[in-house]
Amino acid sequence: MPDTDDIAALIEGVESFLQEACPVDRLHKAFDGDEEIAGAIWGGMMELGLGGVAIPEEYGGLGLGLVGVSMISERIGWAGAPGPWLAHTLAGLAITRAGSDRQKAAWLPRLATGEAVATLALHELEAWGADQWTLHPVADRISGAKDYVMAADTAAIAIVGLAGGRLGLVDLSDPSVKREDFIVQDRTRPVSRLVFEETRIDPLPADFGAGLLDVAAVLVCADAHGGSERSVHDVSEYSNFRVQFGQVISQFQAVKHKLADLALAIYFNGAYYRRVAEQLETGAPDASLGAALAKALITETFSNVARIATESYGGIGYTWQHSAHIWLRRAMFDYAWLGAPAAHRRRALELIGW
Amino acid sequence: MIETDEQKDEFRREVTDFLAEYWAGGRGQADLSAFHKEAVERGYIFRVVPKEYGGSGQEPDAVKAHIISEEFDRAGAPLRMTGALRQFLPTLLAHGTDEQKRRFIPPTLSGEIIWCQGYSEPGAGSDLASQSTKAVLEGDEWVINGQKIWTSNAHKSTHMYLLVRSEPDKPKYDNLSYLIMPMKQPGVTVRPLKQITGESTFNEVFFDNARTPKDWIVGERGKGWIVSRTTLDHERAVVGSTDATSNLFGKLMRLARTTDLGGRPAIEDPFIRDELIRIHSLIEAQKAEFVEETARALSGRTRSAASGAFAKLYGSKVSERIALLAQRILGGIAIGYPAGGGRGAARWTDQFMNSIAAQIGGGSSNMQRNVIAEKHLGAPRDIRGPGQ
Numbered sequence: 064m065p066d067t068d069d070i071a072a073l074i075e076g077v078e079s080f081l082q083e084a085c086p087v088d089r090l091h092k093a094f095d096g097d098e099e100i101a102g103a104i105w106g107g108m109m110e111l112g113l114g115g116v117a118i119p120e121e122y123g124g125l126g127l128g129l130v131g132v133s134m135i136s137e138r139i140g141w142a143g144a145p146g147p148w149l150a151h152t153l154a155g156l157a158i159t160r161a162g163s164d165r166q167k168a169a170w171l172p173r174l175a176t177g178e179a180v181a182t183l184a185l186h187e188l189e190a191w192g193a194d195q196w197t198l199h200p201v202a203d204r205i206s207g208a209k210d211y212v213m214a215a216d217t218a219a220i221a222i223v224g225l226a227g228g229r230l231g232l233v234d235l236s237d238p239s240v241k242r243e244d245f246i247v248q249d250r251t252r253p254v255s256r257l258v259f260e261e262t263r264i265d266p267l268p269a270d271f272g273a274g275l276l277d278v279a280a281v282l283v284c285a286d287a288h289g290g291s292e293r294s295v296h297d298v299s300e301y302s303n304f305r306v307q308f309g310q311v312i313s314q315f316q317a318v319k320h321k322l323a324d325l326a327l328a329i330y331f332n333g334a335y336y337r338r339v340a341e342q343l344e345t346g347a348p349d350a351s352l353g354a355a356l357a358k359a360l361i362t363e364t365f366s367n368v369a370r371i372a373t374e375s376y377g378g379i380g381y382t383w384q385h386s387a388h389i390w391l392r393r394a395m396f397d398y399a400w401l402g403a404p405a406a407h408r409r410r411a412l413e414l415i416g417w
Numbered sequence: 418m419i420e421t422d423e424q425k426d427e428f429r430r431e432v433t434d435f436l437a438e439y440w441a442g443g444r445g446q447a448d449l450s451a452f453h454k455e456a457v458e459r460g461y462i463f464r465v466v467p468k469e470y471g472g473s474g475q476e477p478d479a480v481k482a483h484i485i486s487e488e489f490d491r492a493g494a495p496l497r498m499t500g501a502l503r504q505f506l507p508t509l510l511a512h513g514t515d516e517q518k519r520r521f522i523p524p525t526l527s528g529e530i531i532w533c534q535g536y537s538e539p540g541a542g543s544d545l546a547s548q549s550t551k552a553v554l555e556g557d558e559w560v561i562n563g564q565k566i567w568t569s570n571a572h573k574s575t576h577m578y579l580l581v582r583s584e585p586d587k588p589k590y591d592n593l594s595y596l597i598m599p600m601k602q603p604g605v606t607v608r609p610l611k612q613i614t615g616e617s618t619f620n621e622v623f624f625d626n627a628r629t630p631k632d633w634i635v636g637e638r639g640k641g642w643i644v645s646r647t648t649l650d651h652e653r654a655v656v657g658s659t660d661a662t663s664n665l666f667g668k669l670m671r672l673a674r675t676t677d678l679g680g681r682p683a684i685e686d687p688f689i690r691d692e693l694i695r696i697h698s699l700i701e702a703q704k705a706e707f708v709e710e711t712a713r714a715l716s717g718r719t720r721s722a723a724s725g726a727f728a729k730l731y732g733s734k735v736s737e738r739i740a741l742l743a744q745r746i747l748g749g750i751a752i753g754y755p756a757g758g759g760r761g762a763a764r765w766t767d768q769f770m771n772s773i774a775a776q777i778g779g780g781s782s783n784m785q786r787n788v789i790a791e792k793h794l795g796a797p798r799d800i801r802g803p804g805q
């Protein structure tokens with residue numbers, strides 16, 4: 064595994080690449096459907112090795128631990144970068160942790176370079192927990208539907224959640240797989256429904272459904288924290304610049320104190336997701352509890368912060384051309400994807416045993 | 418500074434061994450002074466005060482300071498660091514004359530001199546520099562007239578360090594001096610203020626031709642504002658320990674488990690449970706940041722120039738939420754209870770009110786918001802003076 068200096072250098076590289084490749088004007092174009100720009104951003108991320116951050120070096124990945132992977136997720140959340148990085152990274156991690164040698168050899172090297180995209184098919188509408196999955200393989204075949212699947216049009220494979228909390232691999236080029244695109248809020252991460260009919264499934268040998276959801280929660284937290292930091296940064300910068308009544312508006316305490324409250328709401332959350340990532344990495348007994356609590360707190364905070372930030376711009380923040388709504392929509396995604404805060408709090412209460 | 422986990426564990430063992438030997442044994446007055454002497458000798462208390470003035474003469478070490486504070490706290494042993502001392506000792510060390518240090522520090526450490534702080538006035542709260550208390554030099558003495566307020570422990574103190582307006586012709590921030598003054602004299606009247614909890618821990622202090630020697634001024638005339646802004650206590654680099662909030666939350670959990678709400682323990686009520694788990698996650702987040710901040714302190718870094726303001730504002734907000742949830746759990750017990758009943762309700766109604774004090778004392782929540790917006794988010798300075 065790379066050492067902390069290497070990780071810091073990598074994160075810095077990711078940051079400067081995204082600054083260059085995904086500034087607000089290009090992000091807007093990608094958001095509005097410019098596939099060339101979206102493709103260039105994704106391609107650049109793959110060139111940096113971001114396709115295989117969680118994939119072991121022997122399979123061509125960077126072999127980062129969960130803290131490093133989640134810190135990259137934070138940078139992507141900050142930039143609002145379009146693309147299925149979360150799903151792709153988690154699918155690669157699922158194969159790494161639960162796949163057979165054959166599955167690893169077949170897919171990990173291609174995922175690491177970005178030659179093939181992988182995605183996750185876990186949700187069944189509102190049912191997202193591993194104990195709620197209903198797809199039952201019958202003689203290597205599954206039938207049924209999965210929802211909120213990122214990059215369903217471009218992904219080569221999907222990691223599918225199965226009844227009993229197991230995972231399986233589906234080749235999406237199989238003609239029995241049908242796709243229905245959803246009308247989405249967050250156009251940086253469009254999703255679809257996948258419908259399987261007697262589709263061939265290749266089960267992953269190890270039991271990793273619940274474990275995958277814990278890791279996913281932390282990566283979503285990191286994305287949400289990056290987005291929260293960006294929302295607070297942008298609205299502070301604007302308020303320090305925008306003049307009304309002859310002074311910058313951040314000098315008015317009604318504005319100044321609201322900004323301070325936003326900064327306070329997110330100040331402790333970065334350390335929190337990193338600690339939970341560390342706990343998951345080391346298999347600490349409270350790791351699942353931490354993942355549930357952090358998912359609830361940090362994605363809910365992102366949603367609140369992005370709303371208040373958007374409101375604080377005044378009229379300009381309510382326009383399509385302004386970027387505030389891009390992070391507001393990403394917040395809506397992070398809030399609901401793989402379990403909303405209330406569900407995670409209920410789960411935390413069960414785990415903590417109160 | 419100590420760095421590795423092994424060093425930390427070893428140092429923690431040293432401290433707990435010391436406490437087991439010198440503190441757990443007896444708690445009589447004689448033992449207390451022996452304990453105190455030994456603790457200074459070993460560098461556990463008054464750490465950065467030079468040896469020549471009776472301190473431990475240690476290099477600042479935020480990690481050691483934190484371990485000491487944790488272990489002393491756990492054992493119930495006194496660190497002898499009051500709020501006033503935390504302010505005053507670094508100030509005197511930085512700005513006092515050698516003569517002042519020799520005169521005041523040793524008896525302060527031994528407990529013969531007890532300090533109170535004379536900063537706030539009825540007309541100088543958040544706007545602390547707008548002092549009205551006047552000091553005029555008459556011969557070899559300063560003559561002081563005016564009033565201080567919110568003075569903790571004034572009734573128990575032998576000396577006060579205070580801000581006075583000594584240069585009435587100069588502009589704000591350049592018109593103050595920082596004086597030391599004996600409390601036991603005819604010109605000083607201390608009147609306790611009764612707080613909303615019914616207790617009296619702070620006072621009003623009136624000066625009617627109170628006197629203090631000419632050379633009991635710390636720093637130069639007119640430089641009192643800058644002197645009073647001194648925070649050279651390097652061992653406070655690590656702020657934001659969650660010990661106090663965690664402790665309070667533990668008590669809230671006990672209250673939720675033992676209080677009946679509609680025929681079952683309050684902790685089984687879905688709304689109470691939801692808020693409990695929310696508060697728990699807020700404390701967990703702060704704990705995680707504290708661990709990172711402690712690690713940063715090892716290399717002399719801090720995450721934000723406003724980290725103290727973040728910690729204070731967050732802590733007081735969490736403590737407020739604990740108070741409000743306790744109120745929900747207590748139900749009618751918060752109205753009243755028969756004599757001999759109530760099961761600790763008094764402690765919670767006090768905390769309900771104390772959590773308001775936490776938003777005011779030590780810089781109000783709105784002042785913390787100013788600090789956060791200015792130092793962390795780059796907002797322009799508020800209508801405030803130089804220094805911090």
